[in-house]
Amino acid sequence: MSADNQFPQWEVFIQSKTGLPYKHVGNVHAADGELALQNARDLYTRRQEGTSIWVLPTDQIVASNPDDSDAFFDPAEDKIYRAATYYTMPKGAKHI
Numbered sequence: 009m010s011a012d013n014q015f016p017q018w019e020v021f022i023q024s025k026t027g028l029p030y031k032h033v034g035n036v037h038a039a040d041g042e043l044a045l046q047n048a049r050d051l052y053t054r055r056q057e058g059t060s061i062w063v064l065p066t067d068q069i070v071a072s073n074p075d076d077s078d079a080f081f082d083p084a085e086d087k088i089y090r091a092a093t094y095y096t097m098p099k100g101a102k103h104i
Contacts (some may be wrong), residue, residue: 017066018044020051022058030062038063 015037021030033052038044044063053061072080 015039015043018048018063019066019069020044020048021062021064022048022052023060023062024058026059030060035066036063 016039017035017037018041019035020033022033023030036044036047036051038047041063045061048061048063052058
């Protein structure tokens with residue numbers, strides 16, 4: 009089957025235990041979300057590795073461009089007050 013004839017690609021995230029963050033484990037091809045969940049379950053949780061699965065269409069992911077990282081993250085450099093090293097410790101202060 010050529011790439012033109014494949015179903016849409018879905019990214020798969022699995023939560024290993026309740027309360028833990030979801031981790032990206034790979035992707036599957038499926039016609040819709042329900043089939044993507046079933047395919048992800050069959051492919052990535054054969055040994056009961058998870059308690060919950062998220063799937064989302066790959067083409068719906070929005071990401072920053074690594075080539076633009078300097079300009080994208082630059083505004084944080086002028087906020088030195090967010091770093092604890094900006095503040096001076098008052099004399100006599102304890103347990104801070």
